Amino acid sequence: MIEYLVEIFSDYTLRTVALGSAILGFTSGALGSFAVLRKQSLLGDAISHAALPGIAIAFLLTLSKSPLVLVLGATVAGWIGTLAILAIVRTTRIKEDSALGLILSVFFGFGLVLLTYIQKQPYASQAGLDKFLFGQAAALLEKDVIVMGILSAIVFLFLMIFWKEFKIISFDPDFSVSIGLPIRKLDILLTTLLVFAIVLGLQTVGVVLMSAMVVAPAAAARQWTDRLGLMVLLSSFFGAISGTIGAVLSGSIERLPTGPAIVITMSFLALFSFLLAFNRGLIWKWIREQSNRRKLQVNAILSDLYILAQQHENIDHGHSIEVLRTMSIGHGGVDRSLNVLKSRGWAAQKSSGNWVLTQEGFEIAQNAFDSEENN
Amino acid sequence: MSQPQLEIQLIGIIVAAACAVPGVFLVLRRMAMLSDAISHSILVGIVLAFFLTRDITSPFLVLAATLTGILTVVLVELLHKTRLVREDAAIGLVFPFLFSVGVILISRYAGNIHLDMDAVLLGELAFAPFNRFIVWGVDIGPKSMYLMLGILIINISFVSLFYKELKIVTFDPGLAAAIGISPWVIHYVLMGLISITAVGAFDAVGSILVVALMIGPPVTAYLLTEKLSILIFLSGIFGGIAAITGYWFAHWLDVSIAGSMTVMIGFFFLLSYLFAPHRGIIAIVRRRQRQKIQFSLEMLLVHLLHHKDQADAESECHVEHLGDHFTWEKDLSVKVLRAGERDELIKRKGELLYLTDTGKIIAEKSMLR
Numbered sequence: 001m002i003e004y005l006v007e008i009f010s011d012y013t014l015r016t017v018a019l020g021s022a023i024l025g026f027t028s029g030a031l032g033s034f035a036v037l038r039k040q041s042l043l044g045d046a047i048s049h050a051a052l053p054g055i056a057i058a059f060l061l062t063l064s065k066s067p068l069v070l071v072l073g074a075t076v077a078g079w080i081g082t083l084a085i086l087a088i089v090r091t092t093r094i095k096e097d098s099a100l101g102l103i104l105s106v107f108f109g110f111g112l113v114l115l116t117y118i119q120k121q122p123y124a125s126q127a128g129l130d131k132f133l134f135g136q137a138a139a140l141l142e143k144d145v146i147v148m149g150i151l152s153a154i155v156f157l158f159l160m161i162f163w164k165e166f167k168i169i170s171f172d173p174d175f176s177v178s179i180g181l182p183i184r185k186l187d188i189l190l191t192t193l194l195v196f197a198i199v200l201g202l203q204t205v206g207v208v209l210m211s212a213m214v215v216a217p218a219a220a221a222r223q224w225t226d227r228l229g230l231m232v233l234l235s236s237f238f239g240a241i242s243g244t245i246g247a248v249l250s251g252s253i254e255r256l257p258t259g260p261a262i263v264i265t266m267s268f269l270a271l272f273s274f275l276l277a278f279n280r281g282l283i284w285k286w287i288r289e290q291s292n293r294r295k296l297q298v299n300a301i302l303s304d305l306y307i308l309a310q311q312h313e314n315i316d317h318g319h320s321i322e323v324l325r326t327m328s329i330g331h332g333g334v335d336r337s338l339n340v341l342k343s344r345g346w347a348a349q350k351s352s353g354n355w356v357l358t359q360e361g362f363e364i365a366q367n368a369f370d371s372e373e374n375n
Numbered sequence: 376m377s378q379p380q381l382e383i384q385l386i387g388i389i390v391a392a393a394c395a396v397p398g399v400f401l402v403l404r405r406m407a408m409l410s411d412a413i414s415h416s417i418l419v420g421i422v423l424a425f426f427l428t429r430d431i432t433s434p435f436l437v438l439a440a441t442l443t444g445i446l447t448v449v450l451v452e453l454l455h456k457t458r459l460v461r462e463d464a465a466i467g468l469v470f471p472f473l474f475s476v477g478v479i480l481i482s483r484y485a486g487n488i489h490l491d492m493d494a495v496l497l498g499e500l501a502f503a504p505f506n507r508f509i510v511w512g513v514d515i516g517p518k519s520m521y522l523m524l525g526i527l528i529i530n531i532s533f534v535s536l537f538y539k540e541l542k543i544v545t546f547d548p549g550l551a552a553a554i555g556i557s558p559w560v561i562h563y564v565l566m567g568l569i570s571i572t573a574v575g576a577f578d579a580v581g582s583i584l585v586v587a588l589m590i591g592p593p594v595t596a597y598l599l600t601e602k603l604s605i606l607i608f609l610s611g612i613f614g615g616i617a618a619i620t621g622y623w624f625a626h627w628l629d630v631s632i633a634g635s636m637t638v639m640i641g642f643f644f645l646l647s648y649l650f651a652p653h654r655g656i657i658a659i660v661r662r663r664q665r666q667k668i669q670f671s672l673e674m675l676l677v678h679l680l681h682h683k684d685q686a687d688a689e690s691e692c693h694v695e696h697l698g699d700h701f702t703w704e705k706d707l708s709v710k711v712l713r714a715g716e717r718d719e720l721i722k723r724k725g726e727l728l729y730l731t732d733t734g735k736i737i738a739e740k741s742m743l744r
Contacts, residue, residue, distance in 0.1 A: 041464040091659065095407075097408045098597075100408060104411065104583075105586040105587030105591065105640075110637070112631045112637075113628070113631055116629075116631040116634065208471070212468070257482050260476075264472065
């Protein structure tokens with residue numbers, strides 16, 4: 001196993017791709033936390049689609065395929081798209097979901113027009129540009145990874161400098177206005193960082209799947225913690241891990257595209273978190289509910305036996321299990337609850353098979369239920 | 376205009392209309408992004424059905440894809456119901472996953488068979504006329520035209536048969552539930568229609584442009600009308616116009632037809648956004664300006680009434696004084712005075728301002744308010 005891993009990481013291409021995907025997952029995971037908390041999960045989808053015309057225009061203007069130029073173009077277009085969405089929502093009665101869908105598809109359509117236009121030009125083939133549609137991690141070069149690393153570092157620097165401000169505008173925008181924070185500017189800055197994180201990944205995972213890189217790690221991280229700092233760290237970690245795993249899987253299995261491999265890894269990580277995260281996980285929640293239900297059932301049987309005992313002269317009068325079953329219609333669990341009571345020494349089974357409260361059980365029930373009635 | 380050109384435009388119009396009709400309800404019900412999710416995740420259904428039937432034109436593809444579309448909605452709903460994530464995040468988790476599964480299936484098992492990613496995602500309307508529908512040896516037109524025509528008819532019939540129900544469920548779900556119309560039944564039937572439409576259209580225009588066709592025209596019309604029936608009608612018309620103009624734009628520049636249809640949709644939205652009579656940006660700005668002048672004029676009338684026949688009237692009612700007293704820009708003063716004189720509320724003698732009789736009545740009224 002270890003030899004296998006060593007072999008993988010000594011492969012130059014694979015190492016580059018894995019590193020690039022890890023950086024990408026790390027950055028989009030961090031920024032994704034804010035997007036998910038600010039109910040902007042689908043903004044990532046819109047930004048990544050809206051970036052396409054920017055890539056094409058940057059290429060048309062410079063005729064260069066350098067990643068820095070294309071990323072810059074993508075950033076500007078993604079940014080304009082975001083502002084357009086905000087403007088539409090603010091000035092008209094059109095709701096956010098429609099504005100997102102409209103801008104996403106119109107910008108993408110425009111990008112498509114430009115790409116087909118470039119394709120028809122004599123001076124260049126569009127090869128290299130259309131990898132932005134579906135992503136082509138295998139084509140990542142060392143210099144691309146270096147550019148990604150530097151840009152990610154810049155994004156993180158900003159995130160650290162404005163950490164407190166971002167935290168406040170994410171959780172309590174009204175409060176941040178009241179303490180005089182320039183909320184509009186901070187909002188734009190945070191969105192710009194998100195745009196950056198997204199366009200960085202376009203080349204690797206493509207326009208369509210980039211939104212998952214933003215949502216999945218953050219949604220997974222959210223389940224494990226209620227603290228923003230920890231959530232951002234976890235989300236980055238999940239992003240980086242799934243980036244690496246996805247890249248390695250795609251490198252070792254034939255015809256397994258990297259972008260989808262990363263997204264599937266992330267989705268399983270999210271599913272795992274939904275099921276198993278402490279506290280919030282669905283499985284723990286189910287177990288908790290079961291144990292609560294059982295506790296209530298035991299209480300109910302104790303109460304039933306007590307009521308029956310009160311109706312008879314001596315508490316030694318046994319009651320058949322059928323009576324208890326009839327009293328427990330709707331919640332059940334009679335046999336199990338009786339055994340629990342027996343093991344606690346609160347109830348006993350007579351030789352006839354009927355059940356009675358022990359003296360101890362009677363006193364406990366008396367304390368519990370009578371004080372309830374008196375209150 | 377050659378026959379393929381005519382056919383492409385016809386298909387475009389039919390696709391646009393078929394998308395716009397259910398799209399109106401997506402926009403009104405704030406579920407626009409579900410169309411994005413569905414149009415992507417149907418890929419899995421198409422691929423799986425293709426593996427089973429080995430026939431890209433099999434009706435099973437439509438069925439399987441429609442079921443996947445509904446599955447997407449159900450999964451989003453389930454995930455949202457756990458309360459672990461919000462609805463937007465649930466959408467953002469489900470469709471990339473399903474889409475990824477589809478892409479992996481294609482690239483691993485479909486090889487070079489006629490089912491490539493570009494076609495699914497981007498579509499190519501120009502190829503639509505090549506696939507002919509031949510009945511008893513007679514060529515009666517392109518297949519996708521008949522497919523989409525069928526879907527258009529289904530959509531229109533559903534909307535007109537259940538118009539009242541759709542209307543109530545959309546605008547007042549509480550009332551709908553109270554009078555015994557299940558919002559869920561209507562919701563899932565609508566999602567089924569969205570899925571069928573997306574499947575039918577993906578072949579011609581690709582999955583992302585389905586989103587444009589479903590959301591763009593309704594949103595454009597939404598700024599122009601208040602009535603649901605007119606909204607649906609206008610959406611169909613706008614979609615159709617975008618299809619024709621988009622086709623010729625693409626023809627002129629020799630670029631992607633579907634892409635340029637989308638650009639046209641964006642262009643028409645921009646026009647509506649700027650110039651819509653009541654809800655357009657220009658109308659809003661002008662209305663605000665008018666209200667500002669109206670309000671300022673009222674303040675001026677009160678001011679003039681206050682100083683009328685007083686000792687300081689000479690200085691207080693002087694034109695030059697307005698700037699100091701109200702801190703108005705010169706430009707605003709001029710506009711306010713012009714409006715006042717036009718409506719005969721104030722008179723100007725030299726540099727001094729006087730109330731007319733109507734002006735006095737209005738000033739007194741606004742004091743009482």
